[in-house]
Amino acid sequence: MNICVIGTGYVGLVTGTCFAEMGNKVWCVDVDTEKIARLKSGILPIYEPGLKELVMKNVAEKRLAFSTQLEEGLKDAVVCFIAVGTPPGEDGSADVSYVLDAASNIGATMNKYLIVVNKSTVPVGTADKVKNIIKQQLTVRAQADLEFDVVSNPEFLKEGAAVADFMRPDRVVIGTDNVRTAELMKQLYEPFSRNQQPILIMDIKSAEITKYAANAMLATRISFMNEIARLCDKVGGDIANVRLGIGSDSRIGMQFLYAGSGYGGSCFPKDVKELVSTGCKNGIAMDVVSAVEAVNERQKYYLVDMVKKRFGEALNGRRFAIWGLAFKPQTDDMREAPSITIIKSLIDMGATIQAYDPEAIEQAKTVLGDYAASITYSKDMLEAIYNADALLVVTEWRQFRQPDFVEIKSKMNQPVIFDGRNQYRAEQMARLGFEYYCIGRSCYVQ
Numbered sequence: 490m491n492i493c494v495i496g497t498g499y500v501g502l503v504t505g506t507c508f509a510e511m512g513n514k515v516w517c518v519d520v521d522t523e524k525i526a527r528l529k530s531g532i533l534p535i536y537e538p539g540l541k542e543l544v545m546k547n548v549a550e551k552r553l554a555f556s557t558q559l560e561e562g563l564k565d566a567v568v569c570f571i572a573v574g575t576p577p578g579e580d581g582s583a584d585v586s587y588v589l590d591a592a593s594n595i596g597a598t599m600n601k602y603l604i605v606v607n608k609s610t611v612p613v614g615t616a617d618k619v620k621n622i623i624k625q626q627l628t629v630r631a632q633a634d635l636e637f638d639v640v641s642n643p644e645f646l647k648e649g650a651a652v653a654d655f656m657r658p659d660r661v662v663i664g665t666d667n668v669r670t671a672e673l674m675k676q677l678y679e680p681f682s683r684n685q686q687p688i689l690i691m692d693i694k695s696a697e698i699t700k701y702a703a704n705a706m707l708a709t710r711i712s713f714m715n716e717i718a719r720l721c722d723k724v725g726g727d728i729a730n731v732r733l734g735i736g737s738d739s740r741i742g743m744q745f746l747y748a749g750s751g752y753g754g755s756c757f758p759k760d761v762k763e764l765v766s767t768g769c770k771n772g773i774a775m776d777v778v779s780a781v782e783a784v785n786e787r788q789k790y791y792l793v794d795m796v797k798k799r800f801g802e803a804l805n806g807r808r809f810a811i812w813g814l815a816f817k818p819q820t821d822d823m824r825e826a827p828s829i830t831i832i833k834s835l836i837d838m839g840a841t842i843q844a845y846d847p848e849a850i851e852q853a854k855t856v857l858g859d860y861a862a863s864i865t866y867s868k869d870m871l872e873a874i875y876n877a878d879a880l881l882v883v884t885e886w887r888q889f890r891q892p893d894f895v896e897i898k899s900k901m902n903q904p905v906i907f908d909g910r911n912q913y914r915a916e917q918m919a920r921l922g923f924e925y926y927c928i929g930r931s932c933y934v935q
C-alpha cells in the first residue's frame with residue numbers, strides 16, 4: 490500500500506518505518522526542513538533502539554523516503570497518517586492546532602480518495618474537526634465532491650521500546666464508522682497481529698477516549714503505588730513486597746506498579762491534564778485523574794525532601810551527582826523528566842550538580858539552559874560521583890544497576906545514595922558502608 494505519514498517525530502517516524510518494513514511504500518513528510526534534510530542524509534532526530542537500522546534499510550530498499558512537500562507524499566497515497574504533536578496548552582488542554590494544520594494541508598493538497606488516519610493523541614471530537622477542515626479546503630478548491638474518510642487510530646507505543654511495541658502491539662484500536670475503511674485498516678495492520686493480537690474496530694469517539702483512558706489508567710497505577718510507598722516509609726513496610734503481594738492477583742498484574750520519583754515524559758503528564766480538562770468542559774468531575782496528577786507533582790519532590798532532611802535546606806557548597814536525566818531509560822527524551830524538577834530544586838537551594846546520562850545530555854543542556862552555570866555534565870557515570878556529597882539515582886539505566894560500589898565510595902566525599910528508582914538492596918548498601926535512602930522501603934523516615 491502507498492502511505493503518507495505527516496510528522497516525523499517518535500510516532501510518525503516509527504509508524505512510517507515499520508509500515509515500510511512490512512513492504513509498504515511510505516513517504517514521511519515534515520514541516521521541519523532541517524529534520525528532513527538530516528533524515529535524508531541518514532541522521533535520525535531521536536534515539537530509539539533499532540530504529541536507525543530499520544530506517545537505513547528501508548530507505549536503501551526504496552520503500553521509505555522523506556520530504557517537506559505534502560504533494561510528494563500524497564501523490565500515490567491511499568492512506569495518510571497524521572502523527573504531529575499535541576502539546577499541552579496553558580490551561581492543560583491539548584493544543585490540536587498542529588493536527589488541524591495538517592488536516593488543512595491535506596484538504597488543500599489531496600487529489601483523489603484518501604483515508605486520513607489520526608494517530609496523534611487528540612481529545613474526543615477532534616476527528617469531526619479534522620473532517621470539517623478537510624471539507625472546507627476542498628470546497629474552497631471547488632473539489633467538494635472528492636471523497637475521504639477520517640479514522641481514529643491512537644498509538645500505544647512506549648519510548649525506548651517504540652519499534653518493538655509497534656511491531657508487536659498488544660492491540661490495535663481503529664475508530665471508524667465505515668465498513669470498507671475498517672477492512673482496509675485491518676489489512677494494513679494484519680502483519681502486526683500475527684500472534685493474534687486483536688485489531689479492535691470501534692466507533693471514532695470510543696477510540697479517541699480509549700487513548701486517554703489507557704494512559705490515565707497506567708498513570709493511576711503509578712501514583713497509587715507512590716502513595717502506598719510513602720505510607721510504607723512512614724509506618725514500616727517494603728513497597729517491593731507490596732507490589733509482589735498485589736501484583737500476583739491476576740486481576741491486578743505486576744506491570745506499571747513501580748514506585749519511584751514520579752512519571753514524566755511527553756505523554757502521561759499532558760494526557761492526564763487533558764483528560765481532566767475534557768471532563769471539566771463537559772461538567773464531569775475527574776476526581777481520580779486530578780488526584781493522580783497532584784500525587785505525581787508531589788512525588789517529583791520526594792528525593793529533594795530526603796536531601797533536605799539529610800543535608801538541611803541551605804545546600805551552598807554541596808555537590809550532588811545525578812545518574813539519569815531522561816524521563817526513562819533507553820531514550821534521550823527530557824520532556825517532563827523528574828530530573829528537571831530535582832536538579833532545579835537542588836540548585837535553587839545552593840547546590841551544584843554533576844550529571845550523567847548515557848543518551849540525554851544534549852537534550853538536558855537545552856532544557857536546563859538557565860541552570861547551566863551550576864551543572865557539570867560528566868562523560869561517564871564515575872566521573873559524575875567524583876567528590877560528590879551524595880549520589881541521586883533518578884533514571885534506572887541498566888548500567889547503574891551493578892556499579893562498583895567500592896570504587897564509588899572511594900571517590901565520593903560522603904557515601905550517601907538517594908535512590909529514586911529502588912535499584913539497590915538496603916542490606917547490601919549498609920554492608921558496603923553507604924547511607925542509603927530509597928522509595929517506600931523504610932530506609933527513609935519522613
Ligand SMILES: NC(=O)c1ccc[n+]([C@@H]2O[C@H](COP(=O)([O-])OP(=O)(O)OC[C@H]3O[C@@H](n4cnc5c(N)ncnc54)[C@H](O)[C@@H]3O)[C@@H](O)[C@H]2O)c1
Binds near residue numbers: 519647756
Ligand atoms: N512519543 C510517544 O511515545 C507517543 C506515543 C503515542 C502517542 N503519541 C502522540 O503522538 C503525537 C506525536 O507525538 P511525537 O512524540 O511523535 O511528537 P514529536 O514532537 O516527536 O513529533 C511531531 C512532529 O510533527 C511535525 N509537525 C508539526 N506540525 C506539522 C505539520 N503541519 N505538517 C508536518 N509535520 C508537522 C513536527 O515538526 C515534529 O517533527 C502526539 O499527539 C503524542 O501525544 C506519542
Ligand SMILES: O=c1ccn([C@@H]2O[C@H](COP(=O)(O)OP(=O)(O)O[C@H]3O[C@H](CO)[C@@H](O)[C@H](O)[C@H]3O)[C@@H](O)[C@H]2O)c(=O)[nH]1
Binds near residue numbers: 744
Ligand atoms: O511502574 C512504573 C512504570 C513507569 N513509570 C514512569 O512512567 C513514565 C512513563 O513511562 P512509560 O509508560 O514506559 O513511557 P512512555 O513512552 O511515556 O509511554 C506511555 O505514553 C505513551 C504516549 O501516549 C503511550 O503510547 C504508552 O503506551 C505509555 O506507556 C516514566 O517516567 C517512567 O519512569 C513509573 O514510575 N513506574
